[in-house]
């Protein structure tokens with residue numbers, strides 16, 4: 374049962390704004406560690422959101438370490454055993470090696486993944502209130518954030534918190550209220566058209582097709598459905614594609630992935646949704662009394678399908694920093710987030726330009742793969758392998774040691 378606004382306590386250790394992958398995962402980790410946590414979410418429980426759903430190894434690894442992968446499988450989420458990159462006519466297939474509790478990749482519907490995380494947070498003791506919107510932040514005379522003002526319909530509440538975490542997405546109200554302006558902004562913006570197809574007769578793996586200036590992705594998800602997207606630069610989307618999404622989608626599919634176009638002819642295809650894109654950014658991840666996690670602090674073009682995996686990684690980094698209870702730990706959270714994210718951010722930005730030829734794209738994918746390996750190493754090695762990341766953070770780096778997600782609170 375979710376909490377209604379009038380049932381909420383007057384104060385919590387942590388108030389989190391946003392109950393999707395970043396916010397719900399952070400709440401789960403903090404509640405498991407014994408903190409008193411409230412999550413407010415303006416939307417409905419289990420509501421869908423626009424996403425291509427694909428988890429990368431790091432995201433699956435986090436779900437496995439937190440003990441949630443069995444639930445993902447039990448929901449009927451298909452296991453992805455191969456990912457294939459198609460550069461024109463050349464196909465490069467990669468088999469997903471079972472390792473570290475990851476037996477394959479998964480692309481659960483957000484109507485299943487986000488509620489699973491929220492339910493687990495609630496079962497661990499967090500309060501979660503849907504249809505409750507953050508309106509403003511409370512501050513003390515020094516400007517430190519000390520709580521939230523939230524509202525639901527005609528009811529408003531002022532709630533105190535030691536820490537307020539914005540997990541409220543790209544247009545984060547928390548970031549706006551604390552003035553967390555981006556210090557890094559991407560130069561390029563990709564756009565895409567999405568649909569869900571049933572009975573698509575392909576091999577059940579992820580497929581990523583590229584021709585010059587366009588891409589197609591094929592991502593099997595729950596209920597026998599497959600998400601298919603057609604991507605292009607934002608200019609082309611705004612100029613040619615957005616007026617008739619179905620026609621734009623099939624035009625790209627015919628040119629870029631003829632085999633998928635053929636398979637789509639016998640599939641039942643849902644409605645088409647467009648995403649006109651948004652520039653990537655990195656915002657400051659913390660300040661006195663507040664922190665940001667997930668897209669609220671760090672967004673990159675969805676073309677590399679990494680946002681959910683990064684949100685799950687950073688949920689753990691920010692949870693550890695909050696538990697340590699010091700500003701140094703929060704500063705370190707930002708440093709590690711950036712150290713892990715910036716190379717991937719830069720690669721993603723160039724891919725989102727759609728201004729590459731296929732040899733350059735292959736080189737970018739090789740760099741991307743190296744970065745993903747480095748991230749996974751960080752997670753599996755607990756961040757203690759200085760060689761992988763440089764020694765900038767010494768012993769104070771937030772650790773990701775496998776501990777089944779049960780963090781220990783610092784003395785508070």
Ligand SMILES: Cc1cc2nc3c(=O)[nH]c(=O)nc-3n(C[C@H](O)[C@H](O)[C@H](O)COP(=O)(O)OP(=O)(O)OC[C@H]3O[C@@H](n4cnc5c(N)ncnc54)[C@H](O)[C@@H]3O)c2cc1C
Pocket residue numbers: 390391392393394395396413414415416422423424425426427428429505506507508540541542543545546648666667668669675677678679680681682683684
């Ligand atoms: C088109 C598209 C395709 C994508 N494809 C992929 C993919 O294949 N793989 C991948 O890993 N990532 C993908 N991503 C990225 C991924 O969806 C995001 O990185 C991820 O959803 C971020 O999660 P989050 O919890 O940080 O934020 P969000 O999912 O944006 O959730 C934020 C939540 O905060 C709530 N909220 C906002 N403001 C308030 C407020 N004032 N009060 C209360 N609640 C509030 C919102 O209602 C929302 O539920 C894609 C993104 C897009 C746009």
